[in-house]
Amino acid sequence: MKVAVVYTSTTPELIADLEAALKKVLPADVEIASYQDPSILAEVREHGYVTAAPAARLITMYMKAVSEGADAILNVCSSVGEVADAAQDIAKYTGIPIVRIDEEMCREAVRLGLRIGVMATLQTTLEPTKNTIRRVAREMNKHVTLVDALVEGGFGLNPDQFKQLMTDYAGKINNDVDVILFAQGSMAYCEEYIHQKYNKPVLSSVRFGAQALRQALVAKGLIKE
Numbered sequence: 001m002k003v004a005v006v007y008t009s010t011t012p013e014l015i016a017d018l019e020a021a022l023k024k025v026l027p028a029d030v031e032i033a034s035y036q037d038p039s040i041l042a043e044v045r046e047h048g049y050v051t052a053a054p055a056a057r058l059i060t061m062y063m064k065a066v067s068e069g070a071d072a073i074l075n076v077c078s079s080v081g082e083v084a085d086a087a088q089d090i091a092k093y094t095g096i097p098i099v100r101i102d103e104e105m106c107r108e109a110v111r112l113g114l115r116i117g118v119m120a121t122l123q124t125t126l127e128p129t130k131n132t133i134r135r136v137a138r139e140m141n142k143h144v145t146l147v148d149a150l151v152e153g154g155f156g157l158n159p160d161q162f163k164q165l166m167t168d169y170a171g172k173i174n175n176d177v178d179v180i181l182f183a184q185g186s187m188a189y190c191e192e193y194i195h196q197k198y199n200k201p202v203l204s205s206v207r208f209g210a211q212a213l214r215q216a217l218v219a220k221g222l223i224k225e
Contacts, residue, residue: 005033
């Protein structure tokens with residue numbers, strides 16, 4: 001059995017956290033294949049949204065994973081999550097599910113509260129994540145209020161510095177929200193620290209994405225519930 005993990009950008013923390021989460025929920029003999037194209041996120045940041053060319057390159061990575069025998073695909077980057085949504089018809093046709101790392105996290109946020117703080121270092125990640133939260137809220141027949149926390153100055157910091165910066169920004173919205181959601185998987189290592197600091201639910205996508213990928217394999221009958 002083989003799963004494909006599709007990145008548009010990575011950090012050592014993200015790779016380590018995601019691989020650990022996948023190994024925790026998947027059978028030991030599952031092969032994890034990594035696909036990366038950093039130019040996709042770079043181009044999205046340049047234009048401020050996903051244009052045709054990076055969308056095509058992302059879909060090409062999906063299809064490469066399919067042609068190389070993947071049984072399921074995990075889309076890691078929330079900035080391009082709507083491309084994964086657009087690819088669902090071909091995923092159904094091929095029988096190879098394309099799972100968004102952040103969708104179940106967004107559902108959990110809506111379950112936990114109606115005032116949701118959304119933290120991101122990129123505007124191009126913030127907006128697609130908010131769109132996903134609004135969509136799942138409609139599906140759950142709930143009305144939510146979203147509070148932005150665009151974390152500026154995070155690039156180039158070491159993990160300890162970034163964790164402190166995240167904590168500072170979380171503190172700015174803490175009193176206005178019921179739950180804090182991280183729009184980027186690379187933020188996952190800050191989750192428990194900020195939860196303990198502010199005694200509030202804090203959600204990051206890595207653990208939810210790993211579990212969603214597992215459920216996709218369960219739905220295909222490849223692993224048992």
